Amino acid sequence: EIVLTQSPGTLSLSPGERATLSCRASQSVYSSYLAWYQQKPGQAPRVLIYAASSRATGIPDRFSGSGSGPDFTLTISRLEPEDFAVYYCQQYGSALWTFGQGTKVEIK
């Protein structure tokens, strides 16, 4: 089973700043099978990025994904007030799906 480790656990930033979130896999992940989600309190997660770098429908271009192999990154170029939330990476491999433990982006 592939374990995803996200860092940092919490990111304290101000609106307008750049956020860089990391997701490291315990073994190589096929880029097509790496996704990022945003979750706000009381809501279901929402997909932001799939296939490591493709934005899902309706996602603003301030969200971008990159990476390959075991290391992936979600970047929010300029934080808007609605971007403060928890972010999860997720992978599929060998008929198993796993999530990272999440990174909370909070207002500084």
Added chain:
Amino acid sequence: QLQLQESGPGLVKPSETLSLTCTVSGGSISSSSYYWGWIRQSPGKGLEWIATIYYGGTTYYNPSLKSRVTISVDTSENQFSLRLRSLTAADTAVYYCARHLLPYYYFDYWGQGTLVTVSS
């Protein structure tokens, strides 16, 4: 617009079996383009994938839960279901149903989630 709606009991006793159903509307569950899955989230914790099914009946399970879980599909009702046996307090969570978009396997549509509490 595709919608997924979870239904089931909000309170279950320890050692009993949880049964949840996800009703899909606005689209067909019998499509070769999608899988259908269950994910849960314990209070204040992260997301845990439970199980996934294809409309043809192929199933996939989280190894840590496999001995207690059964996922099934009813194409005539456009629903899929989850059964989780031998419940403990550790199974208290919000349970989500979701659709996987092929060929990328990510979850593109989610239900709103249903809170299940395991308590006597």
